Amino acid sequence: MTGARVDERSRSVAPGGAGPHVVVIGGGIAGLAAAEALVGTGCRITLVESRRRVGGRAASFEDGAGGLVDACQHVAMGCCTNLLDLLRRTGLDDAVRCDRTMWFIGPSGDRAACTPARWLPAPLHLAPLLVSMRHFTWREKLALAGGMLRLARLHPRDAPPTTALDWLRASGQPDTVIRLFWQPVLESALGESIDLVDVVAARKVLVDGFLAHRHAADLWVPTVPLGELFGTRLAAWLAARGVVVRTGWKASAIERDAAGDARAVVGEGTHLPCDAAIVSVPWRAAARLVSDLVPEVDERLGGSPITAVHLWFDRPVVDLPHAVLVGRTSQWVFRSDTAAGASGYCQVVISASRGLLGDRAGLLDTVVAELRDVFPATRGAILRDAKVVTDPTAVLSVRPGVEAARPQSVTAASNILLAGDWTATGWPSTMEGAVRSGRIAAAGAATRLGRQAARLVPDLPSSALVRLLVGTPRP
Numbered sequence: 016m017t018g019a020r021v022d023e024r025s026r027s028v029a030p031g032g033a034g035p036h037v038v039v040i041g042g043g044i045a046g047l048a049a050a051e052a053l054v055g056t057g058c059r060i061t062l063v064e065s066r067r068r069v070g071g072r073a074a075s076f077e078d079g080a081g082g083l084v085d086a087c088q089h090v091a092m093g094c095c096t097n098l099l100d101l102l103r104r105t106g107l108d109d110a111v112r113c114d115r116t117m118w119f120i121g122p123s124g125d126r127a128a129c130t131p132a133r134w135l136p137a138p139l140h141l142a143p144l145l146v147s148m149r150h151f152t153w154r155e156k157l158a159l160a161g162g163m164l165r166l167a168r169l170h171p172r173d174a175p176p177t178t179a180l181d182w183l184r185a186s187g188q189p190d191t192v193i194r195l196f197w198q199p200v201l202e203s204a205l206g207e208s209i210d211l212v213d214v215v216a217a218r219k220v221l222v223d224g225f226l227a228h229r230h231a232a233d234l235w236v237p238t239v240p241l242g243e244l245f246g247t248r249l250a251a252w253l254a255a256r257g258v259v260v261r262t263g264w265k266a267s268a269i270e271r272d273a274a275g276d277a278r279a280v281v282g283e284g285t286h287l288p289c290d291a292a293i294v295s296v297p298w299r300a301a302a303r304l305v306s307d308l309v310p311e312v313d314e315r316l317g318g319s320p321i322t323a324v325h326l327w328f329d330r331p332v333v334d335l336p337h338a339v340l341v342g343r344t345s346q347w348v349f350r351s352d353t354a355a356g357a358s359g360y361c362q363v364v365i366s367a368s369r370g371l372l373g374d375r376a377g378l379l380d381t382v383v384a385e386l387r388d389v390f391p392a393t394r395g396a397i398l399r400d401a402k403v404v405t406d407p408t409a410v411l412s413v414r415p416g417v418e419a420a421r422p423q424s425v426t427a428a429s430n431i432l433l434a435g436d437w438t439a440t441g442w443p444s445t446m447e448g449a450v451r452s453g454r455i456a457a458a459g460a461a462t463r464l465g466r467q468a469a470r471l472v473p474d475l476p477s478s479a480l481v482r483l484l485v486g487t488p489r490p
Contacts, residue, residue, distance in 0.1 A: 034058050035290035035464045038280045040266045040304070043071025044446055045434040046295035047249055048101055048453025049460075050258050052469040056461050060258045061287060063280065065265035068246040072406065073446065075242030078327070083240035086404050087323040088349045088362050090337075093233035093475065094223045095447035097454060100472045105252045110244050114234040118338035121150030121195065124389050126338075131232055137478040138163075138226040148196075150341070155192050162188045162197075167222050167485050171215045176415045179217035180210040195341040203339070203346055205443050206410035207319040208367040216413040216443055222485065228475035236337070236349075269294075269304055275428045291460040295434035295453065297408070308426040309433070316420045316437070318408025322368035324382045325404065328359035328396040332386065344371070344378070345385045359396070361386075368405060375403045410444035411437045424455045430463050432456040 034057040039046045042064030050062045068074065075083040091098050091111070102108040119127040129144040145156050165186055175182070179201055183193050197217075198209045204220045205212050225232050237244055250260050269292055270279040277292040294301050298316060302309040310316065324345075333350040340348060347364045363382050365371065371378050379401055387393040411417065421439040424432050434456035435449065442448035454471055461468035477485070 035466075036061065036288060037291045037293065037460055037464070038063065038287050038289040039293045039295055039434075040269075040280060041071070041295035041300075041435070042066070042069030042250075042260070042262065043295060043435070044073055044245065044449040045436060045453040045456075046071075046293070047245060047253070048097075048450040049293050049295055049434050049457040050253050050260075050453075051101060051105060051249075052454045052457035053461065054253070054256045054258065056464075056466040056468050058290075058461070058464065058466060060253075061261065061289075062253070062258060063261045063264045063266055063282065063287070065263070067262055068242060069250050069260065069262060070241060070245035072409065073241040073245050075240040075246070076404075078325075078400075078402075083242050084325060084360075085237075085241045085323075085351070085362070087321055087406065087409070088347070088351070088364050089237065089241060089446060091235040091446055092224055093228070093230040093235070095235070095445070095450075096472045096474055097450045098447045099235065101450050104469075105249055107244060107248055107252075110237060110239045110248070111235045112238050114236055114336060117144075117232070117234060118335050119148060119150075120338050120340050120389050121148075122342040123150070125149050131229060133229065135229075137229050137231070137481050138167075138484065139480070140229045141225060141232075150195060151192065155189055158187070158189050159192050159196055162186055162192070163221060163226070164484065166214075166218050167226055167481075169214070169218055170486075171218070174215050174218070177214055178210055178415060179212050179214045182214040182217075183209075199339050199341050199346055202366045203364075204445075205413055206321055206366045207412050207414070211319075211367075212413050213415045213417065215418075219443070222481075223474065226485075227477040227481050229478075231475055234337070266304065269431065271428065275307075276430045277428065289430075291430040291432070291463055293432045293434050293453075293456045293460055295456070297435065298411075298437045301433060301435070305426070305428070305431060308422075308428060308431060310420055310422055316417065317412050317414075319366070319410050319412040320368050320372065320405055320407045321409035322365045322371060322378070322403060322405040324363040324365070324379060325402040326361050326363070326383070326386075326398060327400040328361075328393065329399055330392070330396050331358045332390055332393040332396050333361045334390065334392065340385065340389065343385045344381050348386065359399070369407075372405060372407075379403060413443050424452065425459050430460070432459045 036059045039049050039062040053060050075085050078084045116128050116130040127147040129147050131140040264283050266280050266282040268281040269277050279286040279288045337349045345363045349362045423439050434452040436444040438452045440448045440451045457468040
């Protein structure tokens with residue numbers, strides 16, 4: 016999908032029209048969200064992406080049968096209000112389904128179908144989730160409930176600079192509860208080890224993702240490959256509304272005037288004159304383009320790896336749409352109906368997988384053994400093919416101190432904005448964070464140009480009981 020093409024024989028070209036020209040550099044979810052937010056503002060919009068397809072890390076690859084398989088399974092939650100709004104606004108909400116039940120499979124193979132109650136107010140709607148976890152004793156369940164309340168009442172301004180693991184231990188959470196609940200939930204949500212993530216990020220997952228609203232923990236799962244959802248359908252939606260989507264076009268520099276403002280984006284032998292530029296690429300690439308506007312990458316601004324293990328069996332083996340495997344190397348397993356040969360295909364996702372990168376064959380053996388331990392149909396099935404895919408910097412590592420290093424969208428250059436899930440969005444490095452960053456950057460660019468772009472959608476409202484229990488931060 017290339018959209019309208021820029022004539023590469025011309026040294027200085029831009030889409031026709033009378034409105035100001037905004038160039039979005041980077042076609043990941045953040046860049047796509049920025050372009051979508053600018054549609055209807057009267058701006059001319061060009062989105063450039065160095066890869067052959069847009070979508071960034073939300074990408075797919077072709078399996079041996081020629082079908083698309085997601086490089087890593089992406090899911091959203093009901094609290095991801097801006098991502099879900101983007102899908103609705105672009106008519107792509109038919110490509111995701113809502114699952115209210117989250118399956119946990121305990122160490123002994125016992126299954127817990129955790130479905131928040133529809134008829135109880137938040138946070139009491141989580142009571143069925145706690146009751147259904149048969150791998151915990153009642154004492155452990157009460158300890159978990161108490162830990163949830165204490166963490167929810169820990170307001171960010173009062174939080175110590177500590178990791179989630181240290182805080183949970185200091186708060187008296189039993190080791191079993193930490194290992195079989197907090198670790199799989201927080202590591203899956205934040206993409207980083209529980210002994211490294213900031214306790215404030217852990218609190219956000221708990222409050223926004225579980226406690227605040229009855230639908231906050233709903234899982235929204237794509238029903239088509241991400242390459243089709245973002246790389247084809249969203250790109251086509253943008254192109255149909257006049258956005259020039261240029262793939263295979265790498266921005267090498269931003270030409271700036273004496274005041275430091277952007278005049279043109281340079282790349283592939285051409286100049287794209289612009290009235291504003293949104294830099295929506297990973298932080299290291301952004302630092303190369305605008306080194307004076309992006310903080311130096313240090314130990315606070317680093318990445319965390321996520322590994323996806325793709326498995327093709329000769330028959331259906333996973334009888335659940337998805338499940339959290341607690342107490343194992345495998346963290347989440349997804350049965351996908353979007354891949355070719357889907358009847359025997361499944362994917363295992365392991366966040367914070369840095370300790371597993373040296374032995375892929377051993378990892379594959381471990382994952383298959385764990386699946387055979389909890390899914391009986393796997394034991395007699397033949398593994399026809401397998402692929403291990405690791406992104407070493409899949410997400411921004413939300414360690415203590417990282418928020419101080421995340422830059423704001425607005426920069427010292429009046430018409431250069433930053434976007435990406437690594438910027439200061441108030442959210443962890445997720446699809447929701449990426450969409451928010453794109454919308455924030457688009458609003459900043461539009462304001463600079465005397466226009467108004469689509470702005471952030473509010474969070475799900477917290478129930479009165481949650482507000483009472485959580486309290487308010489001290490002045």
